[in-house]
Amino acid sequence: MSSTGSKGPQTLYDKVFEAHVVHRDESGSYLLYIDRHLVHEVTSPQAFEGLKTAGRKVRRTDCTLATVDHNIPTWSRKNFKSPETFIKEKDSLLQVQTLQKNVKDFEVPFFGMTDARQGIVHVIGPEQGFTLPGTTVVCGDSHTSTHGAFGSLAFGIGTSEVEHVLATQTIIQAKSKNMRIYVDGKLSPGVTSKDLILHIIGVIGTAGGTGCVMEFAGDAISELSMEARMSMCNMAIEAGARAGMIKPDQITYDYIKGRPLAPEGKEWEKAVTYWKTLHTDEGAKFDYDIKIKAADIIPTITWGTSPQDALAISDSVPDPSTVRDPIKKSDMERALKYMGLTPNTPLKELKPDKVFIGSCTNSRIEDLRAAAAVVKGHKKASTVKVAMVVPGSGLVKQQAEKEGLDRIFLDAGFEWREAGCSMCLGMNPDILDPEERCASTSNRNFEGRQGARSRTHLMSPAMAAAAGIVGHFMDIREFEYKDGDKPRISIEQAGDKALQDAVYEHEKQPLQKGESIDEQEEDEIKDIPPADHITKETSLDGETSSAPAGMVPFLTVKGLAAPLDKANVDTDAIIPKQFLKTIKRTGLSAGLFYEWRFTKDANGKDQKLGFVLDTEPYTKAEILVVTGDNFGCGSSREHAPWALKDFGIRSIIAPSFGDIFYNNSFKNGLLPIRVSQDVIADKLYPRAKAGKALTIDLPKQQILDDEGNVLVPHFEIEEFRKHCLVNGLDDIGITLQKEKFISEYEAKRKEVFSFLEGGSKRVQPVTGTKKSPFGVTAQEW
Ligand SMILES: CC(C)[C@H](C(=O)O)[C@@H](O)C(=O)O
Numbered sequence: 001m002s003s004t005g006s007k008g009p010q011t012l013y014d015k016v017f018e019a020h021v022v023h024r025d026e027s028g029s030y031l032l033y034i035d036r037h038l039v040h041e042v043t044s045p046q047a048f049e050g051l052k053t054a055g056r057k058v059r060r061t062d063c064t065l066a067t068v069d070h071n072i073p074t075w076s077r078k079n080f081k082s083p084e085t086f087i088k089e090k091d092s093l094l095q096v097q098t099l100q101k102n103v104k105d106f107e108v109p110f111f112g113m114t115d116a117r118q119g120i121v122h123v124i125g126p127e128q129g130f131t132l133p134g135t136t137v138v139c140g141d142s143h144t145s146t147h148g149a150f151g152s153l154a155f156g157i158g159t160s161e162v163e164h165v166l167a168t169q170t171i172i173q174a175k176s177k178n179m180r181i182y183v184d185g186k187l188s189p190g191v192t193s194k195d196l197i198l199h200i201i202g203v204i205g206t207a208g209g210t211g212c213v214m215e216f217a218g219d220a221i222s223e224l225s226m227e228a229r230m231s232m233c234n235m236a237i238e239a240g241a242r243a244g245m246i247k248p249d250q251i252t253y254d255y256i257k258g259r260p261l262a263p264e265g266k267e268w269e270k271a272v273t274y275w276k277t278l279h280t281d282e283g284a285k286f287d288y289d290i291k292i293k294a295a296d297i298i299p300t301i302t303w304g305t306s307p308q309d310a311l312a313i314s315d316s317v318p319d320p321s322t323v324r325d326p327i328k329k330s331d332m333e334r335a336l337k338y339m340g341l342t343p344n345t346p347l348k349e350l351k352p353d354k355v356f357i358g359s360c361t362n363s364r365i366e367d368l369r370a371a372a373a374v375v376k377g378h379k380k381a382s383t384v385k386v387a388m389v390v391p392g393s394g395l396v397k398q399q400a401e402k403e404g405l406d407r408i409f410l411d412a413g414f415e416w417r418e419a420g421c422s423m424c425l426g427m428n429p430d431i432l433d434p435e436e437r438c439a440s441t442s443n444r445n446f447e448g449r450q451g452a453r454s455r456t457h458l459m460s461p462a463m464a465a466a467a468g469i470v471g472h473f474m475d476i477r478e479f480e481y482k483d484g485d486k487p488r489i490s491i492e493q494a495g496d497k498a499l500q501d502a503v504y505e506h507e508k509q510p511l512q513k514g515e516s517i518d519e520q521e522e523d524e525i526k527d528i529p530p531a532d533h534i535t536k537e538t539s540l541d542g543e544t545s546s547a548p549a550g551m552v553p554f555l556t557v558k559g560l561a562a563p564l565d566k567a568n569v570d571t572d573a574i575i576p577k578q579f580l581k582t583i584k585r586t587g588l589s590a591g592l593f594y595e596w597r598f599t600k601d602a603n604g605k606d607q608k609l610g611f612v613l614d615t616e617p618y619t620k621a622e623i624l625v626v627t628g629d630n631f632g633c634g635s636s637r638e639h640a641p642w643a644l645k646d647f648g649i650r651s652i653i654a655p656s657f658g659d660i661f662y663n664n665s666f667k668n669g670l671l672p673i674r675v676s677q678d679v680i681a682d683k684l685y686p687r688a689k690a691g692k693a694l695t696i697d698l699p700k701q702q703i704l705d706d707e708g709n710v711l712v713p714h715f716e717i718e719e720f721r722k723h724c725l726v727n728g729l730d731d732i733g734i735t736l737q738k739e740k741f742i743s744e745y746e747a748k749r750k751e752v753f754s755f756l757e758g759g760s761k762r763v764q765p766v767t768g769t770k771k772s773p774f775g776v777t778a779q780e781w
């Protein structure tokens, strides 16, 4: 509702960001108001515990909506009596019970396991009309980027930030850079938004969007349905972006209208008038502007252990002997070994052991329709052990059953499950066995993602379904549909080299004339009042510290540095899923880099594999020196910094970091330092390899060797983050001192964005339930 100081044409991101600024302090850090907060059982227990300990309430229960998704088994709920009898795994049950108790204690609207509205958190928000254009949406989950499909600013946060949002309804943010991915032309028949986003990540890499909010634009995007747009934005995080956004249009309004929590009547009209102003202005500048040619894209799948390992289905497994860059080459060799692949094997010859159709990327009704159209009239290949279809929510399941899709799957020998995250990350009973290969519609193919030593290939629902039928990966355009309505698609593209030849313009470039749309409504919402306090600056001095237990001031650390010669170290690798089932912040060091550190012996006991942190002298390391980019990419699990901290690590030096991990580290007194790859390779890595200590001087922003010689004369760190770390300050305490600004913002919001009021408090109890929907236990739902 105010200006961040930028003048002239704005991007969609600039507009949504500015409309939520509650306060800006002198260090350039913003306090943003949060309109929608989704909560699930994995990343919330410690946040609610923090509130309880501090005697704080949930500030806006109407802006908060909770459900259970990650831990719950997806087998039939026909005989469901209670979570206690249904969930066999003790820690999973404890997380579910903890959330049930918390929603009750804090009066948060909740969809439990007997409510048809329960489902994956990123499916239920849009489905209920809780997610709206122009809003800020957060969740303790990296795939919150999904909601950007509505033109909202949606991003994943860690548990400390979940607590911050619950307590203050705000979040501390720096402004990200603007990146546009302009998809030129139209997608060819048989090519879906999943192929498109995999292709984009293949082109720009998993660190390509780091530090940016990514707007997807162009004809190919405008023609996508809302569900297809959600699949795109869902994976913006896999491209390293803070968020992905698509401008709202008629397709968006049509999708939202009439949903249970969407505005109605006059409020609807007011909302649409505002939403029509939400687009990038002509002449707005993007820091990065990337053009992708839609015609180059053919169905795409991944071969390796990172979403950027994407190739056209007509390609073959890559050959490391053709790669010169030593880091890339060794990453490729490792990935091939892990995936059990031989270079130059055609991708179409790979055979899945299992098929998984589900996850917050591809478990909506259109995804299930696309998969069912393939499966119809066929039988599952006998070599495929299991083909599992898992709807994203109870309502998606109901709709699919109404359309008879369940029968199509069941007749073909596929399994038809209840809603949940399922085999996407294997925190529940749906997992792959070691070395099993899976055709999966999910979003991450990290090592161990779907189970220890599991092998994941990401692809679209139709492609995964086809693999389940023919028993090997295939180009969906060559598939023989038995459904008479589905013609075989002619293959027109050259294909094989499409990915390599894609146009990749990574330069500063203004938006081209004629690309700004919806100008007619431009002037209609001129009355959003500027928040006058935005220009006032708050001094960083004089704030009181209310550091949480264990948050010690960070000044200078002199400690042993351990070397780690890897790129794209994801948070699944830092702390695998089985360690996320805790409701505490401590005791996680045993799980740190678990898959890289341990293997099981014949008796099922952990045996060390000689990982660097288990090798002397590094068992006492306090600093981690990483050679490759993008450390901590992937999931928002704050368990990653908790585990590192628990081990004794106080600082990580790397060329770049995953955004959410970077944030989460600061909240826990762990200092991530960005240093260029060359300096790491020349000065820091060799010292770490030699078992030498380094000194990190945070006040001076320098790194020194063990004799006091300066190795890095200056490293960058935002002033506000430094201030908090040096003083051991608790963010929530600082923010609560800005209460005046928050309540002023809320008063204006009530007026200007009246259509956002009420939010999740308008959730109705399910039919036949007399109780209020708030805080009831799952048994009652
Ligand atoms: C458990 C949660 C923190 C995590 C995420 O942030 O993405 C999960 O949803 C995932 O997909 O890995």
Ligand code: SF4
Binding pocket: 069, 070, 120, 121, 141, 143, 359, 360, 361, 420, 421, 424, 425, 442, 443
């Ligand atoms: S990515 Fe998978 S585990 Fe994470 S929220 Fe989505 S479905 Fe759940």
